[in-house]
Amino acid sequence: MLCLVALAFAFVSLFAGSQIYAAPTHEIVARQLGNLQCNLDRLSIVASLAATQGTVKKLTGSLADNSTAAGIQAVTDALSGAESAIATIGKALFTGATAPADARDVVKTSLDAAHQALSGLNSTDTAIADTVKKALTQLENAQSAGEGVVSNCK
Numbered sequence: 001m002l003c004l005v006a007l008a009f010a011f012v013s014l015f016a017g018s019q020i021y022a023a024p025t026h027e028i029v030a031r032q033l034g035n036l037q038c039n040l041d042r043l044s045i046v047a048s049l050a051a052t053q054g055t056v057k058k059l060t061g062s063l064a065d066n067s068t069a070a071g072i073q074a075v076t077d078a079l080s081g082a083e084s085a086i087a088t089i090g091k092a093l094f095t096g097a098t099a100p101a102d103a104r105d106v107v108k109t110s111l112d113a114a115h116q117a118l119s120g121l122n123s124t125d126t127a128i129a130d131t132v133k134k135a136l137t138q139l140e141n142a143q144s145a146g147e148g149v150v151s152n153c154k
Helices: 002-033 036-062 066-095 101-119 126-152
Strands: none
Touching (some): 036 066, 036 126, 066 101, 101 126
């Protein structure tokens, strides 16, 4: 009889404990899955980042001078940092793990660094200047989508 009471007590304790932790887990899962706008923002940042990388790759072949090459390398490195942090967040989302908060900060600082480096590229060639402007617009779209992720994926 004592064994049955102990077993019942253990079961009730386990059940009560699982109820305490069930709500936060559900909230984390809901936040990570996101609503429609959240997922559109996620898709937009990935697409805009890919477009920016493609445009920057075109610039790499067009600009040959050393100071500009260093600027392009800084842009490329910053975009790679953002891409890596987004991949870290994506892996967490797909595996059901909590996305690391510092990865979001890395995305923001990397996009800001890429913007600063792109803004520093100057050319008298109108085709190159237009390509830089296009890359900046694509990057600003990625930054805007990133802000949307932060505000809509809660």
